[in-house]
Amino acid sequence: MTKELLKGNVAIAEAALRAGLEAYFGYPITPQTELLEHLSKRMVELGRVFLQAESEVAAINMVYGAACSGVRTMTSSSSPGFSLMQEGLSYIAGSDLPCVVVDVMRGGPGLGNIMPSQGDYFQVTRSAGHGDFRPIVLAPASVQEAIDFTVLAFDLADKYRHLVVIAADGLIGQMMEPAELPEMRPSSRSAPDYALTGAKGRPPRAITSLHMAAEEEEAFNIKIQQRLGVIRSLEQRWFEYKVDDALLLVIGYGTAGRIAYTAVESARSKGLKVGLLRPQTLYPFPEDRISELADQIEGVLVVEMNAGQMVEDVRLAVGGQAPISFYGRMGGVVPMPDEVLSNIEAAYERISARYLVE
Amino acid sequence: MDSKDSLVCGIEGMELVYGRPQSLTEMHTHYCPGCTHGIAHRLVAEALDELGLREQTILVAPVGCSVFIYEYINADSCEAPHGRAPAMATGIKRTQPNKTVITYQGDGDLVSIGASEIFHAAARGEHITVFFVNNAIYGMTGGQMAPTSLPGQHTSSSLDGRSTERTGFPIRMSEVLAQLDGSAYIVRRSLHDVTNIRKAKKSILTALKVQQAGLGFSMVELLSTCPTNWGISPEQALTWVKDNMLPFYPVGDYKVTEAVKGL
Numbered sequence: 308m309t310k311e312l313l314k315g316n317v318a319i320a321e322a323a324l325r326a327g328l329e330a331y332f333g334y335p336i337t338p339q340t341e342l343l344e345h346l347s348k349r350m351v352e353l354g355r356v357f358l359q360a361e362s363e364v365a366a367i368n369m370v371y372g373a374a375c376s377g378v379r380t381m382t383s384s385s386s387p388g389f390s391l392m393q394e395g396l397s398y399i400a401g402s403d404l405p406c407v408v409v410d411v412m413r414g415g416p417g418l419g420n421i422m423p424s425q426g427d428y429f430q431v432t433r434s435a436g437h438g439d440f441r442p443i444v445l446a447p448a449s450v451q452e453a454i455d456f457t458v459l460a461f462d463l464a465d466k467y468r469h470l471v472v473i474a475a476d477g478l479i480g481q482m483m484e485p486a487e488l489p490e491m492r493p494s495s496r497s498a499p500d501y502a503l504t505g506a507k508g509r510p511p512r513a514i515t516s517l518h519m520a521a522e523e524e525e526a527f528n529i530k531i532q533q534r535l536g537v538i539r540s541l542e543q544r545w546f547e548y549k550v551d552d553a554l555l556l557v558i559g560y561g562t563a564g565r566i567a568y569t570a571v572e573s574a575r576s577k578g579l580k581v582g583l584l585r586p587q588t589l590y591p592f593p594e595d596r597i598s599e600l601a602d603q604i605e606g607v608l609v610v611e612m613n614a615g616q617m618v619e620d621v622r623l624a625v626g627g628q629a630p631i632s633f634y635g636r637m638g639g640v641v642p643m644p645d646e647v648l649s650n651i652e653a654a655y656e657r658i659s660a661r662y663l664v665e
Numbered sequence: 666m667d668s669k670d671s672l673v674c675g676i677e678g679m680e681l682v683y684g685r686p687q688s689l690t691e692m693h694t695h696y697c698p699g700c701t702h703g704i705a706h707r708l709v710a711e712a713l714d715e716l717g718l719r720e721q722t723i724l725v726a727p728v729g730c731s732v733f734i735y736e737y738i739n740a741d742s743c744e745a746p747h748g749r750a751p752a753m754a755t756g757i758k759r760t761q762p763n764k765t766v767i768t769y770q771g772d773g774d775l776v777s778i779g780a781s782e783i784f785h786a787a788a789r790g791e792h793i794t795v796f797f798v799n800n801a802i803y804g805m806t807g808g809q810m811a812p813t814s815l816p817g818q819h820t821s822s823s824l825d826g827r828s829t830e831r832t833g834f835p836i837r838m839s840e841v842l843a844q845l846d847g848s849a850y851i852v853r854r855s856l857h858d859v860t861n862i863r864k865a866k867k868s869i870l871t872a873l874k875v876q877q878a879g880l881g882f883s884m885v886e887l888l889s890t891c892p893t894n895w896g897i898s899p900e901q902a903l904t905w906v907k908d909n910m911l912p913f914y915p916v917g918d919y920k921v922t923e924a925v926k927g928l
Contacts, residue, residue, distance in 0.1 A: 356759045361781060365749070365782055365785065368752035371749075371752075371756060372752065373760045374756075395749070402743075504723075505721040506741050507720035507721065511739055512742075513741070513743065517732065
């Protein structure tokens with residue numbers, strides 16, 4: 308395969324169907340609409356299910372139905388639409404069903420705007436609607452990662468029978484860059500043993516998120532938490548750059564992580580001992596590696612396109628071992644590398660000042 | 666499959682002429698005395714038996730009193746968020762077009778919170794069958810006003826009787842959905858006496874045949890009772906349907922396409 312010039316949204320769509328997407332339901336919303344448009348053409352060409360729903364509420368419940376059929380299914384949206392899906396996500400979580408949801412995040416709160424944002428971090432990582440649940444959340448920082456994580460998302464969803472969210476910001480969805488698509492997978496997947504296919508020659512199956520007895524509901528919750536424990540121990544993913552001798556660790560994900568990379572490169576060229584850690588999974592958060600690095604570093608700078616959401620996870624992982632500073636832009640403003648660099652320099656200066664005192 | 670085959674009469678020389686349909690489980694229902702959900706469940710189960718559909722049926726349960734229907738109907742089933750059963754059924758039917766996909770929804774579920782989902786499923790002509798149980802009240806939450814509650818009807822959230830000035834007017838959903846080009850078969854029946862129950866059964870069979878033949882969206886509305894929350898006896902409740910609901914919600918065929926007539 309060779310690289311092609313691909314738009315992020317189109318790349319995710321094409322990667323999804325090559326990973327075996329059998330049923331897509333969605334609703335137009337900027338900045339993810341090209342994803343829906345691409346699938347409207349390709350899924351029909353391939354004789355698979357594409358349906359433009361009447362709302363995001365309906366779309367996620369169609370996904371819920373298709374997941375009951377046992378097929379690989381997906382929807383995509385952007386922040387306000389993702390908010391509307393919370394009800395369906397909670398039911399899917401409460402039914403142990405796998406599916407993939409793409410959130411191409413935009414500025415908020417409210418209608419906000421259509422500019423790139425990471426303001427949904429809490430919403431995507433903390434729960435799936437009401438109740439105790441955490442989806443697996445993948446955060447691509449390039450079109451290539453968007454492709455790779457889309458394929459990974461379906462595999463993780465099936466492996467754990469778990470909800471997987473791809474949290475891309477509007478920049479990842481809208482930008483074009485060269486990337487390589489995977490080969491088309493053969494769609495020979497047989498219906499899983501929980502699928503509702505008609506009770507022919509077997510007892511009926513029921514898929515429900517309803518457990519009337521508190522103890523029964525608690526037992527179900529314990530099962531979820533045990534699964535999340537396995538996910539936390541096996542699925543933490545991150546990218547790191549020049550952390551070995553770093554005194555300052557910069558942490559950012561998605562577009563903010565990519566901009567931070569450029570800023571870290573500039574800082575290194577100025578002789579500053581700065582490294583980068585870019586979480587690729589927002590849940591499970593790469594807390595083990597950050598905790599390990601916290602022993603060695605003298606300070607942390609967190610960069611996000613929001614008011615400071617992931618920084619809370621960083622604080623938990625660092626556990627007070629190093630001072631943490633934050634730089635964020637909100638409302639769809641994308642920080643420039645030199646803004647991040649000046650924050651790196653300021654944080655580095657504080658570290659050096661401490662050294663001098665000591 | 667004949668329901669008689671599944672049961673042994675046990676008395677020599679006696680023929681079993683009436684038994685539990687195979688599509689009903691042995692579970693005792695949780696419904697109040699005099700509630701017609703039990704009749705509606707039985708009619709659906711008999712129809713699935715008679716058409717041999719049980720083993721290819723996927724039932725989508727609602728939120729409301731009939732939330733546990735998946736424990737009573739002996740078929741594959743799932744339980745949708747409140748009002749979303751038609752969307753969930755769409756996801757199932759689109760991915761398994763050869764299966765029989767049915768939803769069973771009350772009036773709060775279908776007419777209020779799920780108005781959008783039922784409307785668009787009908788407009789798309791989804792090949793699903795909807796059983797719509799209308800008893801003009803929210804039963805499970807304890808008798809609040811429904812979008813189908815009659816003008817002047819006393820409920821726990823309209824204590825002085827439903828005021829159309831304050832709360833608007835009841836919605837006749839069969840008439841509404843019949844206007845959509847995607848609907849193929851929309852009828853209203855009642856469960857308040859034997860004659861009407863028999864008519865309801867026939868329509869349930871027709872609605873399922875519409876789906877089997879791929880003719881479009883089908884729905885049977887069933888006027889039903891809620892003696893507990895209406896605050897009257899089971900017998901009075903049947904009379905209440907006849908005297909109060911039938912004039913406002915006339916039974917009848919609201920949409921029967923030419924293709925359906927030819928079944």
